[in-house]
Amino acid sequence: MTDRTPPLDLSESRQLLGRAVRVDATQAYSGYVLDRDRLVDGEYPLYGERASGAYVWDVDGNRYVDFILAYGTVILGHADPVVSEAVVREIRDGFAITLRKKVQVELAELLVSVVPNADRVFLLKSGSDATSAAVRLSRAYTGRERVIRWGYNGWHDWCAGRPAGVPETAQRTVSTFRYNDLASLEQEFRRHPGEVACLLMMPFEEEPPAEGFLTAAAELAREHGALFVLDEMRSGFRVALGGAQERYEVQADIATFSKAMANGYPISAVVGREEVMRTVGDVHIGSTFHVNGAEMAGAVATVTRLRDSDALKNIEELGAALQRGMAEQIGRSGLDAHVLGVPQMPFMRFRHTDDRVRRNIQDAFYTETTRRGVLFHPNHHWYINAAMTHDDIETALDATAAGFRAAEIAAHHD
Numbered sequence: 001m002t003d004r005t006p007p008l009d010l011s012e013s014r015q016l017l018g019r020a021v022r023v024d025a026t027q028a029y030s031g032y033v034l035d036r037d038r039l040v041d042g043e044y045p046l047y048g049e050r051a052s053g054a055y056v057w058d059v060d061g062n063r064y065v066d067f068i069l070a071y072g073t074v075i076l077g078h079a080d081p082v083v084s085e086a087v088v089r090e091i092r093d094g095f096a097i098t099l100r101k102k103v104q105v106e107l108a109e110l111l112v113s114v115v116p117n118a119d120r121v122f123l124l125k126s127g128s129d130a131t132s133a134a135v136r137l138s139r140a141y142t143g144r145e146r147v148i149r150w151g152y153n154g155w156h157d158w159c160a161g162r163p164a165g166v167p168e169t170a171q172r173t174v175s176t177f178r179y180n181d182l183a184s185l186e187q188e189f190r191r192h193p194g195e196v197a198c199l200l201m202m203p204f205e206e207e208p209p210a211e212g213f214l215t216a217a218a219e220l221a222r223e224h225g226a227l228f229v230l231d232e233m234r235s236g237f238r239v240a241l242g243g244a245q246e247r248y249e250v251q252a253d254i255a256t257f258s259k260a261m262a263n264g265y266p267i268s269a270v271v272g273r274e275e276v277m278r279t280v281g282d283v284h285i286g287s288t289f290h291v292n293g294a295e296m297a298g299a300v301a302t303v304t305r306l307r308d309s310d311a312l313k314n315i316e317e318l319g320a321a322l323q324r325g326m327a328e329q330i331g332r333s334g335l336d337a338h339v340l341g342v343p344q345m346p347f348m349r350f351r352h353t354d355d356r357v358r359r360n361i362q363d364a365f366y367t368e369t370t371r372r373g374v375l376f377h378p379n380h381h382w383y384i385n386a387a388m389t390h391d392d393i394e395t396a397l398d399a400t401a402a403g404f405r406a407a408e409i410a411a412h413h414d
């Protein structure tokens with residue numbers, strides 16, 4: 001006997017997928033259709049209807065506590081009324097009027113006041129916009145071409161995760177290194193003396209930074225005449241109001257932000273030291289939509305709330321409670337599973353020598369947690385938002401407990 005919950009009704013999601021594969025390139029070529037990349041081979045919603053606070057409802061009416069949060073953008077909670085109101089006000093006033101809006105100055109002033117080492121701000125719309133602008137600025141500032149980078153930095157030619165469609169020359173000047181391994185970073189610098197424009201990196205992903213690692217990496221970059229650029233897309237306005245620079249007491253020449261900055265509205269920022277940012281005048285960075293104000297209003301409302309409330313403290317506490325609870329559950333199980341990440345971006349991975357068995361274990365776990373109304377991503381770390389409560393974490397822990405039981409059964413079936 002197991003206590004597995006009954007299957008979810010996902011019929012409307014499946015029906016929409018049936019229509020989408022005929023017309024929607026993002027769906028037709030995605031893993032949902034090609035079995036190899038399916039997120040969860042079991043039950044997992046595909047289409048959402050609406051979201052509020054900590055919850056998302058799929059098109060079949062199933063409700064989930066949402067730990068994906070549009071890949072970390074929704075920090076205050078879905079459809080946060082204060083942010084929505086600020087955005088709607090800007091929309092009602094006309095947000096695309098060619099002329100810059102007052103809110104642009106307000107946002108720049110706000111960012112300079114909360115982000116360490118930020119003298120000036122360049123606002124853009126997406127994360128890839130911002131990291132690509134940071135690379136261009138670094139190259140123009142130093143007169144060098146080479147980039148050492150680490151982590152996911154976007155999809156443009158210099159950092160695309162797949163080689164198809166990317167000119168070989170675009171990636172020839174870019175290399176990477178092993179995270180938390182200063183020797184491997186040093187080796188990269190030594191291989192290209194006098195050539196590196198910047199070290200551009202996420203401050204961490206699933207593995208937190210070793211004590212002093214980020215500071216040592218920044219020093220190494222400066223010793224070699226390169227800029228140190230922190231890609232704070234995920235860490236910014238999350239691990240501290242001033243991001244990883246504040247949290248880990250490291251200083252960046254340039255930092256890039258997006259995601260949590262506007263609670264889901266599309267906006268990004270390149271911020272940096274005066275001397276470096278002055279190079280903006282020499283380079284080409286542009287977009288038709290850069291001056292649109294709606295998402296800027298969303299960013300002002302979001303960052304102000306994060307600054308003036310306990311939201312970030314609560315997020316950290318809730319994330320830590322989830323990590324603690326899951327680690328205890330794993331300890332009681334016979335599973336080779338590991339809780340990872342910082343509390344604000346928790347994650348868990350299963351290990352098994354046979355990848356097919358590991359995949360079955362993972363599918364059983366995530367099918368069960370999904371059935372129990374908790375939306376976790378199987379391959380990407382999760383996020384916590386400020387609208388979640390301890391009750392939501394309890395719901396999540398009930399679901400993970402059942403998920404681990406289902407995973408153990410799957411492990412014994414092979």
Ligand SMILES: Cc1ncc(COP(=O)(O)O)c(C=O)c1O
Nearest residue numbers: 126127128152153154202233234
């Ligand atoms: C650390 C990091 N950098 C850059 C990006 C690229 O941002 P976008 O997808 O908005 O282009 C992402 C997106 O997930 C990211 O997580």
